Amino acid sequence: MTPPIAVPDEILTRRLRLRRHQEDDIDAFEGFMTDPEATRYMPFEDEQKTSDGARAMLREVAELYDSDAPVFSMTITLPGVDRYLGSCGLSPTKEAGVVEIYFTLVPAAQGHGYATEAVEGLIEHCRANGTHRLVARVFEGNRASVGVLQRSGFTLAEAIDGGVLGPAALYTLDL
Numbered sequence: 001m002t003p004p005i006a007v008p009d010e011i012l013t014r015r016l017r018l019r020r021h022q023e024d025d026i027d028a029f030e031g032f033m034t035d036p037e038a039t040r041y042m043p044f045e046d047e048q049k050t051s052d053g054a055r056a057m058l059r060e061v062a063e064l065y066d067s068d069a070p071v072f073s074m075t076i077t078l079p080g081v082d083r084y085l086g087s088c089g090l091s092p093t094k095e096a097g098v099v100e101i102y103f104t105l106v107p108a109a110q111g112h113g114y115a116t117e118a119v120e121g122l123i124e125h126c127r128a129n130g131t132h133r134l135v136a137r138v139f140e141g142n143r144a145s146v147g148v149l150q151r152s153g154f155t156l157a158e159a160i161d162g163g164v165l166g167p168a169a170l171y172t173l174d175l
Helices: 023-033 051-064 114-128 143-151
Strands: 010-012 017-020 072-077 086-092 098-105 133-139 155-161 167-174
Touching (some): 098 114, 143 167
Antiparallel strands (some): 072 086, 133 167
């Protein structure tokens, strides 16, 4: 298994600031997580998609940043505005050097290229930190995420079982 990836304080891209989650993000994160349309492609438990569950999840992630088992999850913001636009992150897999990438945006932030830019920022971070392959799961019907991955150089690897969310596809990018 790939060891946890240290979470930097921030990753800057051309237009975005990816930073560690903060207490100020909780209300926006809760609003996002409790919106069934916004979270339809997210494989979280029903409890996590409640107000209490979302708030607890974000706090837990923030508490783990400097632990031996950090969760690499970051808030997507615009520099200077610093309001929650979404989340992105990386998860170790069972295979050494292979990391799963994820990203999501609040509906109002979609369609502006922010997801693609956040993914490309994470790709550069992974390249600089010894990751040799990224993988991403995309659930059937999520054409927007497929477009983000394709624009970022990912290719379709295989169809997979998406569990309770139904069929999915695995996309990969060799770094």
